[in-house]
Amino acid sequence: MITVLCGGVGGSRFVRALASTIEPERITAIINTADDDEFHGLYVSPDPDIVTYALAGEVDEERGWGFRGETFRWLEHMRRFGHETWFQIGDRDLATHIHRTRLLRDDLPLSAVVADIARGFGVRVRLLPMSDDRVRTVVETDGGDVPFQRFLIERHAQDPVRGVRFEGAGAARPAPGVLDAIREAEALFIAPSNPIGSIAPILAVPGIREAVAQLDRPRIAVSPIIAGRSLQPPAAEMMAGLGHVVDVTGVARMYAGLIDGLIIDEADGDRAAEIEPLGVRCIVAPTLMRDEAARRHLAAVALDAAGITP
């Protein structure tokens, strides 16, 4: 079993790359759910949905989230009733949220709901939310505390980040199967997701960081930072706000003790010498997942770095 910790857009591309290279059934993705939120009375779970839609081959490749060819008719109508519509939920996407909200109201745990939705899309990778409990990323700004989606989408990640906290994380338990998926992994990957917005909340659930730290198998991360910039907003903004160096050395420092290897882009090849003293081996490769070929190449590099034979 191969286990991946991941967030949404960047993470889903990496999981999809792995799933097109090895048997999807060998892969377990542990997905950030601290971006979950409620809109219009519906429970929205952005990262698990992005991973699901990506693995189903239905994601909008350009945006990285939502469905290809999506429409937003229902949302246009919500304006009549004075609702905010900055959170762009499409007509098709809405079916997922309505289905999920109903199952949660029927007291199904989030992990069962994530699995049910993945099944509906024929996804063969095993998807686990990091926790069935409520954890919420709150971004602390000069204007006050802002929930993650509002910070990212409504405010375009433009407020300087003064702090980030994961509300509820301290009391959350890993979802069923999460700790076993880490402990029994042949190899563990940290996807090129936002280290603070996506990976840190997973690691903040008691037991998960420890399990990763103790894993005696190859643990490989892919840097989401290339040449000092993040592939997806707002990783760089959040790293800068919390005082991290916004480059691959900053990523390596955050993951030190949790990974054995870090895949960095060719643009950052000269930083390897600064990273290796942290006990993190550097693998230099093209990391931009521009297209199917680039994705497959990155997956092959990652699997090779972990000693996994496809």
Next chain:
Amino acid sequence: MITVLCGGVGGSRFVRALASTIEPERITAIINTADDDEFHGLYVSPDPDIVTYALAGEVDEERGWGFRGETFRWLEHMRRFGHETWFQIGDRDLATHIHRTRLLRDDLPLSAVVADIARGFGVRVRLLPMSDDRVRTVVETDGGDVPFQRFLIERHAQDPVRGVRFEGAGAARPAPGVLDAIREAEALFIAPSNPIGSIAPILAVPGIREAVAQLDRPRIAVSPIIAGRSLQPPAAEMMAGLGHVVDVTGVARMYAGLIDGLIIDEADGDRAAEIEPLGVRCIVAPTLMRDEAARRHLAAVALDAAGITP
């Protein structure tokens, strides 16, 4: 003030006809809510929505319900999750249901929600649900009890009707404003709606039938039955199942004591002599609301019968 008791498709056309003839602000529509139901965790209220969309000029004229040019993308996606999709909720329509469900969960009474939605559509007629309390039409068939929407839409009103009951009606209270709208009416109309499926549940709410019976102003009904057939299913099927004669005399008998006049179609002009002994004056006119001109003509006939000057 003009007050109208009405259901969905036929009722909405009549209310719209009145509203294009006299000031919409003079009209109060008391609408059946015993067809309300829950689908996919959303509270659906077919008759108030049909009246709202019709008055907003956005209804699909052909079907008589839903929006013109509606799409059903979200519903197609619900199939993935194994949901029944016989109840056709469109993408735009869905916004209304999501908005309503949220307001109801926030403990707003249905009457406030109906008013809020009407306001969102710029509707100037005052819309009142018959009750804020839960009343549900259950159709008794040989195969068991069937909720009204399921009987009508999923089963195409094909099961012989053995009985009809309005669950909850006995304990329901008229919504705020309903009794006053009847008592203070200059004229009261019963729209050409299903007498059993739409009008009877309104009259079953304690206090409403009595207020109509005691009203000392012109009370005029429009027959939904023309030449022994109903304009909209399943009025005829339900009348037949309950042992009523399926023609204008059957309608007159159901409303005897509640109305002073009954507008019947020219096709039924020869039945007037059977009806007038019931104490119901007959007004013979074309009643098919085929187009705007026909609707306006019927409204003029009705207002004239009630002695109302536009």
